[in-house]
Amino acid sequence: MTKGTLSTRDYIYESLLEDILQMTLEPGKSLSEKEVAEVFHVSRTPVREAFLRLEKEGLLEIFPQKGSFVSLIDYSLVEEAQFMREQLELAVMKLACESFPNAELINLETNLKKQEIYVREKDSKELFNLDEEFHYIFFKGCKKERVWDNIQAMNLHFKRVRVLRLVSDYSWENIIKDHMLIYQAVVDKDSERAQDIMHRHLTRVWDDSTDLKLKYPQYFKE
Structure with missing residues (x-):
């Protein structure tokens, strides 16, 4: 996926969404804001916003003090x-x-x-x-x-x-x-x-x- 006219937050969201839907990021896999931010060479703010959107859509589970995980298939x-x-x-x-x-x-x-x-x-x-x-x-x-x-x-x-x-x-x-x-x-x-x-x-x-x-x-x- 190329960034094009997408905002940084939307680009990260779309990239993670595609990886989740294509099972590149498998159900149950742990995701780190810090590591994702390093991959995309951005601050953690747009990554956190992308994570929250994925959580709202039921594709990511975020647990305080524990971490974020790709949701299992329901x-x-x-x-x-x-x-x-x-x-x-x-x-x-x-x-x-x-x-x-x-x-x-x-x-x-x-x-x-x-x-x-x-x-x-x-x-x-x-x-x-x-x-x-x-x-x-x-x-x-x-x-x-x-x-x-x-x-x-x-x-x-x-x-x-x-x-x-x-x-x-x-x-x-x-x-x-x-x-x-x-x-x-x-x-x-x-x-x-x-x-x-x-x-x-x-x-x-x-x-x-x-x-x-x-x-x-x-x-x-x-």
Whole structure:
């Protein structure tokens, strides 16, 4: 991530957020204000402000006299975010099947081709970004970008589980197959089929949850 026009505080926040969501900073990992300030060559004030924002979003736990730690994944929060996302994405599928711009269909085609490339290259980070973009294109095409933004605000714990699934090499080909079937259902204006596939796609995380907890028990709250 490049700093660009971001303030020092926001740049540190965005950098730490990306590392937490991508599991570079693993759940339970200790974070030191002093050490982070040294990495970014700044005072501790913007680091502390970034920490407080991450704490407010439930991604960091700060204990006086003990330290700060990346929060463990809370499946109750994952379930809540997944519930909201599913309801809204199914509604968007219905809208997309009624009317969807050709330009956005082309964007979906391009996105799918890129997904195939990164699956072959086993690049989980780029595949995750393309997965996010794929879903966003539907909201954009249906003029519901602000709805997408609201989903993202609740989606942070859910994102970590999805990243963990990709890192664990959970059926990448199945994810792309779902995307292709969703795309084709929208092209065919088949709302029922599009919603059915999207429902199965978004609930795959629960099919894998037991395996993830067994493989990474240290990452999850009991």
